[in-house]
Amino acid sequence: MFKIAKISELMASAGFDAWGVVRVGELSDAKARFESWLAEGNAPTLHYLHRNADKRFDASLLLEGARSVVVGAVSYKNEFSEGYKADFDARIASYALTSDYHTVLKDMLREVATGLGISDRKAAKICVDSTPLAEKALAHLAGIGWVGRNSLIINPQLGSFMVLGALVLTEECDTYSTPYKGDGCVGCSRCLLRCPTGAINPNRTINTTLCISNRTVEPSAEKGAFDTHGWVFGCDECQSCCPHNAIAPLHTNQRFDRLITPTDYNRTFWDNLSTEEGKTLFEGTPLVRRFKE
Template sequence: MASAGFDAWGVVRAEKLSDAKARFEAWLSDDNAPDLHYLHRNVDKRFDATLLLEGAKSIIVGAVSYKNAFSMGYEADFDARIASYALTNDYHTTLKEMFREVATGLGITDHKSVKICVDSTPLAEKSLARLAGIGWTGRNSLIINPKLGSFINLGALILTDECDTYSAPYEEDGCVGCGRCLLRCPTGAINPTRTINTTLCISNRTVEPSGKLADFDTKGWVFGCDECQSCCPHNATAPLHVNPRFNTLINPLDYDAHFWANISPEEGQAIFGATPLARKFKK
Protein backbone atom coordinates (compact mmCIF):
# COMPACT_ATOMS: atom_id res chain seq x y z
CA MET A 1 0.00 0.00 0.00
CA ALA A 2 2.81 2.41 0.84
CA SER A 3 4.47 1.87 -2.54
CA ALA A 4 1.17 2.72 -4.23
CA GLY A 5 1.11 6.00 -2.31
CA PHE A 6 -1.30 5.31 0.56
CA ASP A 7 -0.56 6.84 3.97
CA ALA A 8 -2.78 4.59 6.10
CA TRP A 9 -4.71 1.40 5.50
CA GLY A 10 -6.33 -1.61 7.08
CA VAL A 11 -8.16 -4.78 6.11
CA VAL A 12 -11.66 -5.79 7.16
CA ARG A 13 -13.84 -8.80 6.47
CA ALA A 14 -16.51 -8.28 3.83
CA GLU A 15 -19.42 -8.62 6.21
CA LYS A 16 -22.79 -6.89 6.48
CA LEU A 17 -22.55 -3.64 8.44
CA SER A 18 -25.97 -3.88 10.05
CA ASP A 19 -25.48 -1.26 12.79
CA ALA A 20 -24.04 1.28 10.38
CA LYS A 21 -26.86 0.61 7.95
CA ALA A 22 -29.47 1.23 10.66
CA ARG A 23 -27.80 4.55 11.56
CA PHE A 24 -27.69 5.56 7.90
CA GLU A 25 -31.36 4.74 7.37
CA ALA A 26 -32.29 6.75 10.47
CA TRP A 27 -30.25 9.66 9.10
CA LEU A 28 -32.08 9.46 5.76
CA SER A 29 -35.44 9.24 7.56
CA ASP A 30 -34.61 12.40 9.48
CA ASP A 31 -34.58 14.27 6.16
CA ASN A 32 -30.86 14.97 6.16
CA ALA A 33 -30.43 14.31 2.44
CA PRO A 34 -33.78 14.84 0.72
CA ASP A 35 -32.26 15.85 -2.62
CA LEU A 36 -29.38 13.36 -2.75
CA HIS A 37 -31.37 10.64 -4.44
CA TYR A 38 -28.32 8.46 -5.09
CA LEU A 39 -27.98 7.99 -1.32
CA HIS A 40 -31.50 6.59 -1.13
CA ARG A 41 -30.70 3.98 -3.76
CA ASN A 42 -28.56 0.86 -3.23
CA VAL A 43 -28.63 1.10 0.56
CA ASP A 44 -28.23 -2.68 0.88
CA LYS A 45 -25.14 -2.63 -1.35
CA ARG A 46 -23.64 0.25 0.56
CA PHE A 47 -23.46 -1.87 3.69
CA ASP A 48 -22.76 -5.30 2.20
CA ALA A 49 -19.75 -5.61 -0.09
CA THR A 50 -20.82 -9.08 -1.21
CA LEU A 51 -23.58 -7.34 -3.17
CA LEU A 52 -20.95 -5.30 -5.00
CA LEU A 53 -18.63 -8.22 -5.75
CA GLU A 54 -19.82 -11.80 -5.75
CA GLY A 55 -17.77 -13.92 -3.38
CA ALA A 56 -16.25 -10.90 -1.62
CA LYS A 57 -14.25 -11.93 1.44
CA SER A 58 -12.00 -8.99 2.34
CA ILE A 59 -11.83 -5.25 1.91
CA ILE A 60 -8.61 -3.26 1.90
CA VAL A 61 -9.39 0.29 2.98
CA GLY A 62 -6.84 2.96 2.06
CA ALA A 63 -6.38 6.59 3.06
CA VAL A 64 -4.14 9.22 1.52
CA SER A 65 -3.56 12.76 2.68
CA TYR A 66 -4.24 15.70 0.39
CA LYS A 67 -3.59 18.43 2.95
CA ASN A 68 -2.12 21.43 1.15
CA ALA A 69 -1.36 25.10 1.68
CA PHE A 70 -5.05 26.05 1.44
CA SER A 71 -6.49 23.36 3.69
CA MET A 72 -6.27 25.37 6.88
CA GLY A 73 -8.17 28.31 5.45
CA TYR A 74 -8.11 31.58 3.52
CA GLU A 75 -7.76 35.22 4.46
CA ALA A 76 -11.02 36.44 5.96
CA ASP A 77 -11.80 38.79 3.07
CA PHE A 78 -11.23 36.25 0.27
CA ASP A 79 -14.68 35.41 -1.09
CA ALA A 80 -13.95 32.82 -3.78
CA ARG A 81 -12.87 29.88 -1.65
CA ILE A 82 -12.34 26.39 -3.02
CA ALA A 83 -12.17 23.34 -0.77
CA SER A 84 -8.60 22.11 -0.75
CA TYR A 85 -9.41 18.62 -2.05
CA ALA A 86 -10.62 20.21 -5.29
CA LEU A 87 -7.28 21.86 -6.10
CA THR A 88 -5.63 18.62 -7.20
CA ASN A 89 -6.20 15.92 -9.77
CA ASP A 90 -9.61 14.35 -9.28
CA TYR A 91 -9.22 11.90 -6.40
CA HIS A 92 -11.60 9.38 -7.98
CA THR A 93 -9.18 8.85 -10.85
CA THR A 94 -6.06 8.98 -8.71
CA LEU A 95 -7.22 6.55 -6.03
CA LYS A 96 -8.46 4.09 -8.62
CA GLU A 97 -4.99 4.12 -10.21
CA MET A 98 -3.43 3.57 -6.80
CA PHE A 99 -5.72 0.65 -6.01
CA ARG A 100 -4.99 -0.90 -9.41
CA GLU A 101 -1.29 -0.77 -8.46
CA VAL A 102 -2.13 -2.49 -5.16
CA ALA A 103 -4.07 -5.22 -6.97
CA THR A 104 -1.21 -5.77 -9.38
CA GLY A 105 1.22 -5.91 -6.45
CA LEU A 106 -0.94 -8.65 -4.92
CA GLY A 107 -0.49 -10.66 -8.10
CA ILE A 108 -4.02 -10.03 -9.32
CA THR A 109 -3.80 -9.79 -13.09
CA ASP A 110 -7.52 -9.86 -13.82
CA HIS A 111 -8.74 -6.61 -12.31
CA LYS A 112 -12.30 -7.64 -13.09
CA SER A 113 -11.99 -10.13 -10.21
CA VAL A 114 -11.79 -7.26 -7.71
CA LYS A 115 -13.88 -4.17 -7.11
CA ILE A 116 -12.36 -0.75 -6.58
CA CYS A 117 -14.61 1.70 -4.79
CA VAL A 118 -13.84 5.41 -4.59
CA ASP A 119 -16.79 7.48 -3.47
CA SER A 120 -18.95 7.05 -6.56
CA THR A 121 -19.60 3.34 -5.86
CA PRO A 122 -22.13 2.83 -3.07
CA LEU A 123 -19.94 1.61 -0.21
CA ALA A 124 -19.82 2.85 3.37
CA GLU A 125 -16.19 3.91 3.18
CA LYS A 126 -16.19 5.90 6.40
CA SER A 127 -17.67 3.04 8.42
CA LEU A 128 -15.15 0.67 6.87
CA ALA A 129 -12.27 3.08 7.56
CA ARG A 130 -13.10 3.06 11.27
CA LEU A 131 -13.36 -0.73 11.28
CA ALA A 132 -10.03 -0.90 9.46
CA GLY A 133 -8.38 1.08 12.26
CA ILE A 134 -7.73 4.17 10.15
CA GLY A 135 -9.43 6.61 12.50
CA TRP A 136 -12.53 7.65 14.39
CA THR A 137 -15.67 9.39 13.21
CA GLY A 138 -15.26 13.03 14.18
CA ARG A 139 -18.07 15.29 15.26
CA ASN A 140 -17.83 16.82 11.80
CA SER A 141 -18.79 13.34 10.43
CA LEU A 142 -15.40 12.78 8.81
CA ILE A 143 -12.85 10.09 9.57
CA ILE A 144 -9.94 11.53 11.52
CA ASN A 145 -6.64 9.70 11.54
CA PRO A 146 -4.57 10.52 14.63
CA LYS A 147 -1.52 11.44 12.53
CA LEU A 148 -2.96 12.57 9.20
CA GLY A 149 -6.08 14.39 10.45
CA SER A 150 -9.17 14.48 8.25
CA PHE A 151 -7.80 15.94 5.00
CA ILE A 152 -7.67 12.43 3.61
CA ASN A 153 -9.26 10.67 0.68
CA LEU A 154 -10.67 7.21 1.32
CA GLY A 155 -11.22 4.28 -0.98
CA ALA A 156 -11.55 0.52 -0.89
CA LEU A 157 -10.45 -2.55 -2.79
CA ILE A 158 -12.80 -5.53 -2.44
CA LEU A 159 -11.21 -8.95 -2.84
CA THR A 160 -12.54 -12.50 -3.07
CA ASP A 161 -9.57 -13.79 -1.07
CA GLU A 162 -9.34 -14.35 2.66
CA CYS A 163 -6.48 -12.40 4.23
CA ASP A 164 -4.04 -13.74 6.82
CA THR A 165 -4.89 -11.04 9.35
CA TYR A 166 -7.56 -8.39 9.76
CA SER A 167 -7.31 -4.98 11.38
CA ALA A 168 -8.77 -3.98 14.72
CA PRO A 169 -11.34 -1.16 14.69
CA TYR A 170 -10.30 2.29 15.85
CA GLU A 171 -11.93 2.60 19.27
CA GLU A 172 -10.60 5.87 20.70
CA ASP A 173 -12.50 9.13 20.40
CA GLY A 174 -10.22 12.07 19.73
CA CYS A 175 -13.13 14.53 19.87
CA VAL A 176 -13.59 14.31 23.64
CA GLY A 177 -13.48 17.78 25.18
CA CYS A 178 -13.70 19.53 21.82
CA GLY A 179 -16.58 20.86 19.76
CA ARG A 180 -14.87 23.49 17.65
CA CYS A 181 -16.36 22.24 14.39
CA LEU A 182 -19.92 22.66 15.70
CA LEU A 183 -19.15 26.23 16.67
CA ARG A 184 -17.32 26.98 13.41
CA CYS A 185 -19.83 25.59 10.91
CA PRO A 186 -21.32 28.75 9.39
CA THR A 187 -24.73 27.22 8.72
CA GLY A 188 -25.34 24.92 11.68
CA ALA A 189 -25.19 21.87 9.43
CA ILE A 190 -23.53 19.53 11.94
CA ASN A 191 -25.97 17.28 13.80
CA PRO A 192 -25.31 16.09 17.37
CA THR A 193 -25.06 12.53 15.98
CA ARG A 194 -21.74 13.16 14.13
CA THR A 195 -23.63 13.52 10.88
CA ILE A 196 -24.40 16.39 8.54
CA ASN A 197 -27.66 17.93 7.43
CA THR A 198 -26.79 18.17 3.76
CA THR A 199 -29.52 20.72 3.08
CA LEU A 200 -27.66 23.18 5.30
CA CYS A 201 -24.13 22.14 4.28
CA ILE A 202 -22.25 24.57 2.05
CA SER A 203 -20.16 21.75 0.63
CA ASN A 204 -23.21 19.86 -0.55
CA ARG A 205 -24.95 22.97 -1.83
CA THR A 206 -21.97 24.12 -3.89
CA VAL A 207 -20.86 20.72 -5.21
CA GLU A 208 -23.96 18.64 -5.83
CA PRO A 209 -26.00 19.40 -8.97
CA SER A 210 -29.11 19.33 -6.76
CA GLY A 211 -27.65 22.07 -4.55
CA LYS A 212 -30.03 24.79 -5.78
CA LEU A 213 -28.03 27.83 -4.72
CA ALA A 214 -30.68 30.54 -5.05
CA ASP A 215 -31.11 32.34 -1.72
CA PHE A 216 -28.40 30.25 -0.05
CA ASP A 217 -25.47 32.17 1.41
CA THR A 218 -22.31 30.16 0.73
CA LYS A 219 -20.23 32.39 3.03
CA GLY A 220 -17.57 33.00 0.40
CA TRP A 221 -17.22 29.37 -0.69
CA VAL A 222 -17.46 28.69 -4.42
CA PHE A 223 -16.93 24.92 -4.32
CA GLY A 224 -16.92 22.80 -1.17
CA CYS A 225 -16.18 24.05 2.33
CA ASP A 226 -13.32 23.23 4.70
CA GLU A 227 -14.50 25.17 7.76
CA CYS A 228 -15.26 22.14 9.94
CA GLN A 229 -11.83 20.72 9.13
CA SER A 230 -9.59 23.79 9.25
CA CYS A 231 -10.72 24.48 12.82
CA CYS A 232 -9.96 20.93 13.98
CA PRO A 233 -6.94 20.64 16.28
CA HIS A 234 -6.00 17.30 14.73
CA ASN A 235 -5.61 18.97 11.36
CA ALA A 236 -3.50 21.77 12.82
CA THR A 237 -0.82 19.22 13.73
CA ALA A 238 -1.21 17.00 10.66
CA PRO A 239 1.60 17.13 8.08
CA LEU A 240 1.07 18.30 4.52
CA HIS A 241 0.52 15.56 1.94
CA VAL A 242 3.58 13.71 0.67
CA ASN A 243 2.09 11.84 -2.28
CA PRO A 244 2.92 14.02 -5.31
CA ARG A 245 -0.27 12.92 -7.04
CA PHE A 246 -2.01 15.31 -4.66
CA ASN A 247 0.07 18.36 -5.45
CA THR A 248 -2.15 21.33 -6.23
CA LEU A 249 -2.83 22.02 -9.91
CA ILE A 250 -4.39 25.44 -9.47
CA ASN A 251 -4.00 28.44 -7.20
CA PRO A 252 -7.44 29.48 -5.97
CA LEU A 253 -6.18 33.01 -5.30
CA ASP A 254 -5.89 33.47 -9.06
CA TYR A 255 -9.69 33.39 -9.38
CA ASP A 256 -11.94 35.94 -7.71
CA ALA A 257 -15.70 35.98 -7.24
CA HIS A 258 -16.17 38.01 -10.43
CA PHE A 259 -14.34 35.30 -12.39
CA TRP A 260 -16.58 32.58 -10.96
CA ALA A 261 -19.73 34.56 -11.67
CA ASN A 262 -18.84 34.93 -15.33
CA ILE A 263 -17.02 31.75 -16.37
CA SER A 264 -18.69 29.63 -19.04
CA PRO A 265 -18.98 25.83 -18.81
CA GLU A 266 -16.54 25.49 -21.73
CA GLU A 267 -13.93 27.71 -20.06
CA GLY A 268 -14.44 25.90 -16.78
CA GLN A 269 -13.82 22.51 -18.35
CA ALA A 270 -10.75 23.80 -20.18
CA ILE A 271 -9.16 25.25 -17.04
CA PHE A 272 -10.32 22.86 -14.32
CA GLY A 273 -11.11 19.66 -16.24
CA ALA A 274 -8.58 17.48 -14.38
CA THR A 275 -9.82 18.52 -10.94
CA PRO A 276 -13.03 17.81 -9.02
CA LEU A 277 -14.10 21.33 -10.02
CA ALA A 278 -14.95 19.93 -13.46
CA ARG A 279 -18.19 18.74 -11.92
CA LYS A 280 -19.27 22.34 -11.54
CA PHE A 281 -19.21 22.79 -15.31
CA LYS A 282 -21.01 19.67 -16.42
CA LYS A 283 -24.01 20.56 -18.57
Protein backbone atom coordinates in the same frame (compact mmCIF):
# COMPACT_ATOMS: atom_id res chain seq x y z
CA MET B 1 -5.05 -16.29 0.95
CA PHE B 2 -3.33 -12.91 0.91
CA LYS B 3 -0.80 -11.94 3.53
CA ILE B 4 -1.38 -8.65 5.30
CA ALA B 5 2.37 -7.95 5.13
CA LYS B 6 2.23 -8.10 1.31
CA ILE B 7 -0.85 -5.85 1.20
CA SER B 8 0.89 -3.35 3.49
CA GLU B 9 3.98 -3.32 1.30
CA LEU B 10 1.85 -2.69 -1.80
CA MET B 11 -0.32 -0.01 -0.17
CA ALA B 12 2.79 1.89 0.97
CA SER B 13 4.41 1.56 -2.43
CA ALA B 14 1.23 2.78 -4.17
CA GLY B 15 1.34 5.94 -2.04
CA PHE B 16 -1.28 5.34 0.65
CA ASP B 17 -0.62 6.97 4.03
CA ALA B 18 -2.85 4.72 6.15
CA TRP B 19 -4.71 1.49 5.49
CA GLY B 20 -6.27 -1.58 7.01
CA VAL B 21 -8.10 -4.71 5.97
CA VAL B 22 -11.66 -5.58 7.01
CA ARG B 23 -13.42 -8.94 6.80
CA VAL B 24 -16.58 -8.69 4.66
CA GLY B 25 -19.88 -8.84 6.54
CA GLU B 26 -23.00 -6.78 6.79
CA LEU B 27 -22.36 -3.48 8.59
CA SER B 28 -25.74 -3.53 10.26
CA ASP B 29 -25.13 -0.78 12.86
CA ALA B 30 -23.75 1.62 10.27
CA LYS B 31 -26.61 0.76 7.92
CA ALA B 32 -29.23 1.49 10.61
CA ARG B 33 -27.60 4.87 11.37
CA PHE B 34 -27.47 5.71 7.66
CA GLU B 35 -31.12 4.81 7.15
CA SER B 36 -32.17 6.95 10.14
CA TRP B 37 -30.12 9.83 8.75
CA LEU B 38 -31.88 9.55 5.40
CA ALA B 39 -35.30 9.15 7.05
CA GLU B 40 -34.68 12.33 9.06
CA GLY B 41 -34.47 14.23 5.78
CA ASN B 42 -30.75 15.01 5.80
CA ALA B 43 -30.15 14.31 2.12
CA PRO B 44 -33.36 14.93 0.17
CA THR B 45 -31.68 15.74 -3.15
CA LEU B 46 -28.83 13.22 -3.04
CA HIS B 47 -30.86 10.58 -4.82
CA TYR B 48 -27.90 8.24 -5.33
CA LEU B 49 -27.67 7.81 -1.55
CA HIS B 50 -31.24 6.54 -1.46
CA ARG B 51 -30.38 3.74 -3.87
CA ASN B 52 -28.35 0.59 -3.20
CA ALA B 53 -28.33 0.87 0.61
CA ASP B 54 -27.89 -2.92 0.87
CA LYS B 55 -24.79 -2.90 -1.34
CA ARG B 56 -23.34 0.08 0.51
CA PHE B 57 -23.18 -1.91 3.73
CA ASP B 58 -22.36 -5.37 2.43
CA ALA B 59 -19.48 -5.65 -0.01
CA SER B 60 -20.52 -9.19 -0.98
CA LEU B 61 -23.44 -7.60 -2.84
CA LEU B 62 -20.99 -5.45 -4.80
CA LEU B 63 -18.68 -8.32 -5.71
CA GLU B 64 -19.85 -11.91 -5.66
CA GLY B 65 -17.82 -13.98 -3.24
CA ALA B 66 -16.19 -10.94 -1.59
CA ARG B 67 -14.24 -11.86 1.55
CA SER B 68 -12.00 -8.89 2.35
CA VAL B 69 -11.92 -5.12 1.90
CA VAL B 70 -8.63 -3.23 1.83
CA VAL B 71 -9.30 0.38 2.85
CA GLY B 72 -6.74 3.08 2.10
CA ALA B 73 -6.44 6.75 3.02
CA VAL B 74 -4.22 9.44 1.50
CA SER B 75 -3.63 12.92 2.80
CA TYR B 76 -4.13 15.81 0.39
CA LYS B 77 -3.57 18.54 2.98
CA ASN B 78 -2.08 21.68 1.41
CA GLU B 79 -1.55 25.25 2.61
CA PHE B 80 -5.13 26.21 1.69
CA SER B 81 -6.46 23.47 3.96
CA GLU B 82 -5.41 25.73 6.80
CA GLY B 83 -7.90 28.41 5.78
CA TYR B 84 -8.20 31.66 3.85
CA LYS B 85 -7.89 35.31 4.80
CA ALA B 86 -11.16 36.50 6.29
CA ASP B 87 -11.92 38.89 3.41
CA PHE B 88 -11.27 36.40 0.58
CA ASP B 89 -14.65 35.48 -0.92
CA ALA B 90 -13.73 33.03 -3.70
CA ARG B 91 -12.74 30.06 -1.56
CA ILE B 92 -12.24 26.57 -2.94
CA ALA B 93 -12.10 23.45 -0.77
CA SER B 94 -8.52 22.23 -0.66
CA TYR B 95 -9.28 18.76 -2.07
CA ALA B 96 -10.46 20.40 -5.29
CA LEU B 97 -7.11 22.09 -5.92
CA THR B 98 -5.42 18.83 -6.97
CA SER B 99 -5.96 16.08 -9.52
CA ASP B 100 -9.34 14.42 -9.24
CA TYR B 101 -8.95 11.93 -6.40
CA HIS B 102 -11.30 9.45 -8.08
CA THR B 103 -8.81 8.95 -10.91
CA VAL B 104 -5.72 8.97 -8.70
CA LEU B 105 -7.08 6.57 -6.09
CA LYS B 106 -8.36 4.17 -8.74
CA ASP B 107 -4.88 4.08 -10.30
CA MET B 108 -3.30 3.48 -6.90
CA LEU B 109 -5.71 0.66 -6.04
CA ARG B 110 -5.18 -0.87 -9.48
CA GLU B 111 -1.45 -0.96 -8.71
CA VAL B 112 -2.19 -2.83 -5.49
CA ALA B 113 -4.46 -5.32 -7.27
CA THR B 114 -1.79 -5.92 -9.90
CA GLY B 115 0.83 -6.38 -7.18
CA LEU B 116 -1.39 -9.05 -5.64
CA GLY B 117 -1.37 -10.86 -8.96
CA ILE B 118 -5.05 -10.22 -9.66
CA SER B 119 -5.93 -10.22 -13.33
CA ASP B 120 -9.49 -11.54 -13.14
CA ARG B 121 -12.00 -8.68 -12.83
CA LYS B 122 -14.24 -11.03 -10.85
CA ALA B 123 -11.61 -11.30 -8.09
CA ALA B 124 -11.43 -7.62 -7.10
CA LYS B 125 -13.46 -4.43 -7.27
CA ILE B 126 -12.09 -0.94 -6.90
CA CYS B 127 -14.40 1.45 -5.05
CA VAL B 128 -13.84 5.19 -4.88
CA ASP B 129 -16.83 7.30 -3.91
CA SER B 130 -18.93 6.67 -6.99
CA THR B 131 -19.43 2.98 -6.09
CA PRO B 132 -21.87 2.59 -3.21
CA LEU B 133 -19.70 1.46 -0.29
CA ALA B 134 -19.66 2.73 3.28
CA GLU B 135 -16.05 3.87 3.15
CA LYS B 136 -16.13 5.82 6.43
CA ALA B 137 -17.56 2.90 8.40
CA LEU B 138 -14.99 0.60 6.79
CA ALA B 139 -12.14 3.04 7.48
CA HIS B 140 -13.09 3.01 11.15
CA LEU B 141 -13.20 -0.82 11.18
CA ALA B 142 -9.84 -0.86 9.36
CA GLY B 143 -8.30 1.10 12.26
CA ILE B 144 -7.63 4.23 10.18
CA GLY B 145 -9.41 6.64 12.52
CA TRP B 146 -12.60 7.66 14.27
CA VAL B 147 -15.65 9.45 12.89
CA GLY B 148 -15.31 13.01 14.13
CA ARG B 149 -18.08 15.39 15.09
CA ASN B 150 -17.64 16.91 11.63
CA SER B 151 -18.70 13.48 10.28
CA LEU B 152 -15.31 12.79 8.67
CA ILE B 153 -12.76 10.09 9.43
CA ILE B 154 -9.94 11.57 11.50
CA ASN B 155 -6.59 9.85 11.74
CA PRO B 156 -4.55 10.82 14.80
CA GLN B 157 -1.45 11.64 12.71
CA LEU B 158 -2.96 12.75 9.39
CA GLY B 159 -6.10 14.56 10.55
CA SER B 160 -9.15 14.55 8.26
CA PHE B 161 -7.84 16.06 5.01
CA MET B 162 -7.77 12.57 3.50
CA VAL B 163 -9.47 10.79 0.65
CA LEU B 164 -10.55 7.18 1.00
CA GLY B 165 -10.65 4.28 -1.42
CA ALA B 166 -11.32 0.56 -1.11
CA LEU B 167 -10.34 -2.64 -2.87
CA VAL B 168 -12.85 -5.45 -2.40
CA LEU B 169 -11.30 -8.90 -2.76
CA THR B 170 -12.69 -12.40 -3.08
CA GLU B 171 -9.64 -13.79 -1.22
CA GLU B 172 -9.38 -14.14 2.54
CA CYS B 173 -6.45 -12.44 4.29
CA ASP B 174 -4.26 -14.02 6.95
CA THR B 175 -5.16 -11.34 9.50
CA TYR B 176 -7.61 -8.46 9.73
CA SER B 177 -7.29 -5.01 11.27
CA THR B 178 -8.94 -4.06 14.53
CA PRO B 179 -11.34 -1.09 14.62
CA TYR B 180 -9.90 2.24 15.72
CA LYS B 181 -10.33 2.65 19.45
CA GLY B 182 -10.70 6.08 20.96
CA ASP B 183 -12.39 9.35 20.25
CA GLY B 184 -10.21 12.39 19.74
CA CYS B 185 -13.28 14.67 19.74
CA VAL B 186 -13.91 14.36 23.48
CA GLY B 187 -14.06 17.82 25.04
CA CYS B 188 -14.06 19.62 21.67
CA SER B 189 -16.87 21.11 19.62
CA ARG B 190 -14.95 23.59 17.50
CA CYS B 191 -16.37 22.34 14.21
CA LEU B 192 -19.96 22.71 15.43
CA LEU B 193 -19.26 26.27 16.51
CA ARG B 194 -17.37 27.08 13.32
CA CYS B 195 -19.85 25.74 10.74
CA PRO B 196 -21.32 28.93 9.24
CA THR B 197 -24.72 27.39 8.47
CA GLY B 198 -25.35 25.07 11.44
CA ALA B 199 -25.19 22.03 9.15
CA ILE B 200 -23.55 19.69 11.67
CA ASN B 201 -26.02 17.50 13.53
CA PRO B 202 -25.27 16.56 17.16
CA ASN B 203 -24.86 12.87 16.19
CA ARG B 204 -21.79 13.41 13.95
CA THR B 205 -23.76 13.64 10.73
CA ILE B 206 -24.43 16.50 8.33
CA ASN B 207 -27.66 18.06 7.17
CA THR B 208 -26.74 18.33 3.51
CA THR B 209 -29.47 20.88 2.80
CA LEU B 210 -27.59 23.32 5.04
CA CYS B 211 -24.07 22.26 4.05
CA ILE B 212 -22.16 24.68 1.83
CA SER B 213 -20.09 21.83 0.44
CA ASN B 214 -23.15 19.97 -0.81
CA ARG B 215 -24.84 23.13 -2.07
CA THR B 216 -21.81 24.23 -4.10
CA VAL B 217 -20.59 20.83 -5.36
CA GLU B 218 -23.51 18.51 -5.98
CA PRO B 219 -25.24 19.12 -9.31
CA SER B 220 -28.54 17.88 -7.79
CA ALA B 221 -28.42 20.20 -4.75
CA GLU B 222 -31.24 22.64 -4.06
CA LYS B 223 -31.02 25.72 -6.22
CA GLY B 224 -32.02 29.16 -5.07
CA ALA B 225 -30.69 31.78 -2.68
CA PHE B 226 -28.14 30.41 -0.20
CA ASP B 227 -25.32 32.25 1.57
CA THR B 228 -22.12 30.29 0.88
CA HIS B 229 -20.05 32.48 3.21
CA GLY B 230 -17.37 33.15 0.61
CA TRP B 231 -17.10 29.58 -0.68
CA VAL B 232 -17.31 28.98 -4.42
CA PHE B 233 -16.77 25.21 -4.39
CA GLY B 234 -16.86 23.01 -1.29
CA CYS B 235 -16.12 24.19 2.22
CA ASP B 236 -13.31 23.33 4.62
CA GLU B 237 -14.50 25.29 7.67
CA CYS B 238 -15.25 22.24 9.83
CA GLN B 239 -11.82 20.80 9.01
CA SER B 240 -9.51 23.80 9.08
CA CYS B 241 -10.64 24.60 12.64
CA CYS B 242 -9.98 21.05 13.89
CA PRO B 243 -7.03 20.75 16.28
CA HIS B 244 -6.05 17.41 14.74
CA ASN B 245 -5.65 19.07 11.36
CA ALA B 246 -3.64 21.92 12.87
CA ILE B 247 -0.89 19.46 13.80
CA ALA B 248 -1.21 17.18 10.76
CA PRO B 249 1.64 17.42 8.23
CA LEU B 250 1.09 18.57 4.65
CA HIS B 251 0.56 15.78 2.12
CA THR B 252 3.59 13.89 0.86
CA ASN B 253 2.06 11.92 -2.04
CA GLN B 254 3.05 13.98 -5.09
CA ARG B 255 -0.06 12.87 -6.95
CA PHE B 256 -1.91 15.24 -4.62
CA ASP B 257 0.31 18.24 -5.29
CA ARG B 258 -1.70 21.37 -5.81
CA LEU B 259 -2.57 22.26 -9.42
CA ILE B 260 -4.66 25.36 -8.71
CA THR B 261 -3.90 28.50 -6.71
CA PRO B 262 -7.35 29.65 -5.62
CA THR B 263 -6.22 33.15 -4.73
CA ASP B 264 -5.46 33.72 -8.43
CA TYR B 265 -9.22 33.87 -9.03
CA ASN B 266 -11.61 36.35 -7.49
CA ARG B 267 -15.38 36.23 -7.16
CA THR B 268 -15.95 38.22 -10.34
CA PHE B 269 -13.93 35.63 -12.25
CA TRP B 270 -16.16 32.82 -10.99
CA ASP B 271 -19.38 34.74 -11.51
CA ASN B 272 -18.47 35.38 -15.15
CA LEU B 273 -16.87 32.06 -16.06
CA SER B 274 -18.77 30.19 -18.74
CA THR B 275 -19.41 26.46 -18.51
CA GLU B 276 -17.17 25.72 -21.50
CA GLU B 277 -14.29 27.86 -20.20
CA GLY B 278 -14.59 26.27 -16.74
CA LYS B 279 -14.48 22.74 -18.15
CA THR B 280 -11.37 23.52 -20.19
CA LEU B 281 -9.55 25.42 -17.47
CA PHE B 282 -10.14 22.93 -14.66
CA GLU B 283 -10.17 19.63 -16.55
CA GLY B 284 -8.79 16.77 -14.47
CA THR B 285 -9.60 18.38 -11.13
CA PRO B 286 -12.72 17.97 -8.97
CA LEU B 287 -13.67 21.54 -9.91
CA VAL B 288 -15.09 20.43 -13.28
CA ARG B 289 -18.09 19.17 -11.32
CA ARG B 290 -19.12 22.80 -10.91
CA PHE B 291 -19.64 22.94 -14.66
CA LYS B 292 -21.73 19.79 -15.04
CA GLU B 293 -25.09 20.52 -16.63
